[in-house]
Amino acid sequence: MRGATIRHMTLAVGLVLLLTALRSQPAAAHSTNGSDATHYRTRLDGLTPPVAGLTATVDPRGEWIQVTNATGKTLTILGYAHEPYLRITPAGVEQNATSPTVTLNQSLFADISQALTRQAAPQWLPMSPGNQARWHDHRIHWMGAVRPPAVQAHPRTAQLIGTWTVHMTLESQPIDVTGTLNWLPVKNGPSPILVAFIVADGLLLLIGIGIYVLFQRRRRGGNADPAADRSPDPPVSSNGSDWFVDRSGTASTPRETATREEPDHDVPTPTGS
Numbered sequence: 001m002r003g004a005t006i007r008h009m010t011l012a013v014g015l016v017l018l019l020t021a022l023r024s025q026p027a028a029a030h031s032t033n034g035s036d037a038t039h040y041r042t043r044l045d046g047l048t049p050p051v052a053g054l055t056a057t058v059d060p061r062g063e064w065i066q067v068t069n070a071t072g073k074t075l076t077i078l079g080y081a082h083e084p085y086l087r088i089t090p091a092g093v094e095q096n097a098t099s100p101t102v103t104l105n106q107s108l109f110a111d112i113s114q115a116l117t118r119q120a121a122p123q124w125l126p127m128s129p130g131n132q133a134r135w136h137d138h139r140i141h142w143m144g145a146v147r148p149p150a151v152q153a154h155p156r157t158a159q160l161i162g163t164w165t166v167h168m169t170l171e172s173q174p175i176d177v178t179g180t181l182n183w184l185p186v187k188n189g190p191s192p193i194l195v196a197f198i199v200a201d202g203l204l205l206l207i208g209i210g211i212y213v214l215f216q217r218r219r220r221g222g223n224a225d226p227a228a229d230r231s232p233d234p235p236v237s238s239n240g241s242d243w244f245v246d247r248s249g250t251a252s253t254p255r256e257t258a259t260r261e262e263p264d265h266d267v268p269t270p271t272g273s
Helices: 002-023 034-039 100-104 111-118 147-155 192-222 255-263
Strands: 039-049 054-058 065-067 075-078 084-089 092-096 124-128 132-135 161-172 173-183
Touching: 034 039, 039 054, 054 173, 065 075, 065 161, 084 132, 124 132, 147 161
Parallel strands: none
Antiparallel strands: 039 173, 054 065, 065 132, 075 084, 075 161, 084 092, 092 124, 161 173
């Protein structure tokens, strides 16, 4: 039983360590160097010019950009080749099926220059009935396979990598969504998130071990041998005579008992008539 318990505990520890290692790996969404993904930060500067009812937001990790059009007018979002990519009309959101940006945005890594070689008449397909569009855009995050040169030279220094722009038109009015891509410095030692994961996994491991030990104890208690609760059999003498316990609790042989139970008065001897 102890061997099985040790094996189960070892398996549990190994599983927790594996989960901790997997959790500690940051998502490599924008760089082939996965450990750098958390150091890039996308920021939104705003819309130029500002328009009432028109707003934009971005994911700090550069995963998506979102535009809301509450102006009541048609807003067209341009793709990498300045072709119509999306549009938000009073009836809802539509996507241009012939836009090369549609294909390029389906992957995390793409050569944006490919969009410049393909142009076709727009074919608008309905996407949703709302006034909000969200999509992955390669213009707002780092696309390089290695760090930018300035980051390679000073990885522990916060710095600006570059600026980005997404072009749009509101009816015939040009509007730009602008922002910056920044590098957050690399810090020595484990990140607070990793430490929190390790502490949480450790607590879960202790709780699991405690529950397992309690379960094993209860199972052993429920499977106890009923024969262990029975009174022991009366002893047997060395000469083969059986022993038993009388009402007074004293163990004796049949002969000894017969002697003790013999009446004290003499038995009268019958006389002949």
